[in-house]
Amino acid sequence: MSNDKRQKPVHPLLPPLAGGFILLAGLMLLFTTCQKHGPVDNVPAPTPYRIEIPYGFPTKLNIPVDNPMTVEGIELGRYLFYDGRLSGRTHPDSLMTCASCHRQERSFEAGVDHPDFPGGFPHGITGKPTHHVMLPMINLVWNQNGYGWSGFLYPDNPSEYFRNIEDFVRLAVEAPDEISGDTTRTRDLIQSIPGYPELFKKAFGSDKVTFRNIEKAIAQFVRTLISANSKFDKYMRGEVQLNQSELNGYVLFTTEEGADCFHCHGGFGNPLFTTHLFYNNGKDTVFTDPMDRFQVTGDPADHGAYKVTTLRNIELQGPYMHDGRFATLEEVIDLYSHNLKQSPYVSPLMHHVNDGGIQLTAGEKQDLLSFIKTLRDDDFLTNPAFAKPQSFPDEK
Template sequence: MMKLFKYSFLSLVLCLAIVSCKKDEPIPTTTVTNDGPTPYVIQIPKFFPTILNIPADNPMTVEGIELGRYLFYDGRLTGKVDTLMSCATCHHIDKSFENGIGYGYGVTGIQTPHVMLPMINLVFNSSGYFWNGKISASNPNEHNRTLEDVVYLGLTAPHELHSDSVSCKNAIQNIPMYPPMFKKAFGSDVVTFKNIAKAIAQFVRTLISADSKFDRYLRGEAQLNASELKGYMIFNTEKGDCFHCHGTVLFTTNQFYNNATDSVFNDPRDRFAITGDPKDHGAYKATTLRNIELTGPYMRDGRFATLDQVINHYSEGLVWSPYVHPLMKKINDGGIQLTPTEKADLKAFLHTLMDSTFITNPAFKNPF
């Protein structure tokens, strides 16, 4: 039975990811032709999607990624000598580039509208960023479409770094180490706000998590224990109903759902605020479950402090409303009604999604 479930999942992943590589070989991306910086080829992990979200005007390069790593950790991005804050202030490597406390606060003390989201496998995200997907390829505003635009917003928003293009680029221009790095990455030692965002976006696209115990299990390098396997079966069948929103090896569809947490909707930043479609009241992105044990508190408002509380919500705490997503099939029963043992098994499986190599990777760490 265990082998049957393992191979069924592998077949599903192979179909969804459209994998067409030689056995045990990673799939390289298309090599970018560039006479200046060194092209960087992302090695796509086994069973992962083959389509990457990399815009044509910002190809991945070794020099661009390294520059982006320095900028990501540099508090001088605010452009204010008396106020230091970096991307890493709220996106901690040991928390999967989330903050581990819920809401973040910008340099002005203003609270973020929702809790922080982890930065995991964003290079595979093709359906929008933030809890409501306000920045996406389908946005009619050309300045709200890409990961680069997410960086722009992070640099300038009052609840984040609250910088401006002139102050930010001038501050970086005047730091001796940076002009030569920009020269290597973009062909000019003149720092621009656009290239600051491009470099940081390149670095963030390298943050790939693909070496959890479950990944090793899929690759035939590890075994799940009895409880983990039972939890895996619960997760991937109608018993747990988890796979509909958190399926494939990404453990997210990157889509938006009302997951039955409320009956009244007054958040001006839900999915409805973006689409205007009534069915999107109270809908938010299904976040990745990779490294889930590190990324609490959970839900867009951090209402659940522990994984046990999250599991209890889906088991017996669902709240009915006309806008609950149709995939929440057990809404009339109040939830999926798991036994204490089934809850423990599901939690055990979720812990197999922990990737310790991701949070200890030297290429992702503070270079200063």
Template sequence: MGCSSKEEIENVYTPVQVSLKIPEIFQQKLIAPIIPTNNPLTEEGIALGKKLFFDPILSKDNTQSCASCHNPKKAFTNNTRFSEGVDGKLGTRNSMPLFNLAWNFDERFMWDGKDFSIEHQAFSPVRNPIEMHSNWKNVAEKLQEHTEYPTLFQQAFGTSKIDSTHVTKAIAQFERTLISGSSKFDQYLLGKTELTPEELNGFNVFMDEARGDCFHCHGSDNNPLWTDNQFHNNGLDETFNDLGLGAVTGDPNDNGKFKSPSLRNLAFTAPYMHDGRFTTLDEVINHYSEGLKQSLTIDPLMKKVNQGGVQLSDKDKADLKTFLLSLSDNNFINNPDFQQ
């Protein structure tokens, strides 16, 4: 018995813990993300999460994976207004891009903030009837019967018994590694390149309260996430078919509020807004310039809603667009660590 116990202990696999690869600009401007103590990053957990992310085995009929709606070449979104689920049903929200999630310190995810951790966010789509439309019992059984997964879970979590908790922990580990911090503008802030006059004017428009006034919700050179990760009613509608945060909190003061998305990688993530109503960046800029609509919960930051918007000149619109595109990160969408 003594020899047998000793052999079992020696054969226990210990996952290799790793740290996030934090970009230089984030090291200068942001505090380090907090990794949950009950889900530390390991080589084995990240590799398992990546495999699960791209595997359609999580869906009801083995046809749809997380990557079906979150394509790495498109900054982990897709370029359709609404994503189609396994039953051919369309959702009502645009697929959010996935990057820099580890710095979402308020831990509210999705357009309406209904999920309170990356782990829980990974839990929801499997059961959603207009997404993967499966259930976790069936998913766990399929994974348990798979030729590879029991061993991979044993290596990552010390158990070959597969359940939803370990599946979502693995996916969350992979998603925390999806870090985008190598755009042209990042290189400019690091003193490694120059901006064109148009890009520089566009940045000034973005930061100028008298012109674009964009930085309150979408970050700045001192907040390279390019989002405040908060919820705002940005003047899209006078009345709301989709209550957004209000449907989650039950507070009418939150009706029509949605999470501010990051402005990184806009070159890859069209269409825009929570419902994908704008197909181009020009439409987005025109909305804030002259398309704002008044409503009961309009954000106070939409200071010029009564004038329809900030009323940008054609040149400032064009330059603002040029600046916004400088936030796109080709290294991120081509990173082999994030590809299938």
């Protein structure tokens, strides 16, 4: 018998397990009784929000179990997404938030015409440029394969701080090349703004603001940013017909003997227009970026590999590639048509690499571009539910 007191029964007639159970129950009761900030009385539970699955889209969603979608959480997240005080600062020149870079009219990227970031190259409040350019913020609730160009945020990451969109919020607030803030200052400032504590109470049951709940609210809002009503979506649903150039482009897009885009960028059978996987697409021969896929997996085959981007609204989302080397889609098509480079790390799916590319004619390039532009979703770009709120909580 062990001398450890924790193994001794609390009553001589009770077996060890029962004794342990009673002790545990007692402690739980004590904890519950003494807790000052438990579930707040008289706070209605937030309203569950259900994502409607568009035609052909995956049914599996990437929503963490500890952050279910709610109407109130999304509303709060939308305010925070657009409120420059997320920076933890109040001087008008120092305000910065998600929407400082993620503009709805540019499909939640900066866009090459961003007034503060010429060419679409964002930098932080300190002027330090971001390491990579931005990725599309579209349909992220269906991304199961990691966030970021390298996929460094993924659900089963051993580090609980690098798993999902929630963590991106923290990283953006702290990063010197982004908001360059401090989570404590942000939390305290949001706490002090009239109206916000009530919104936190509605969304999370407590008016005490935590940065984790700030992360959760913004992530909930971002998960609602769904694009599923482009011309191609309507074509899939049998509502419209594509014109001849668009159809020609569709043939090129989805055939191996054509441009063979579909293996990575999807199509009718994968309307996300990305597999969310990572490939070296043959644009370089030397790979020194410390933030490519190799840095996540350690697999030598992943040198120079990056996330396949969705092509939805891609015409608005320049500059292109992880480093923004191309300002236009025409340049991107030229890469895949004529300018590919062989290396030991290029993906086998780039089966035209030895010819320099798919060798499209000028007409074929135009057709391919016409098809890609059918993926523009104006409803997404103008959806008022995604737009900046008319006023912030303290302005009401």
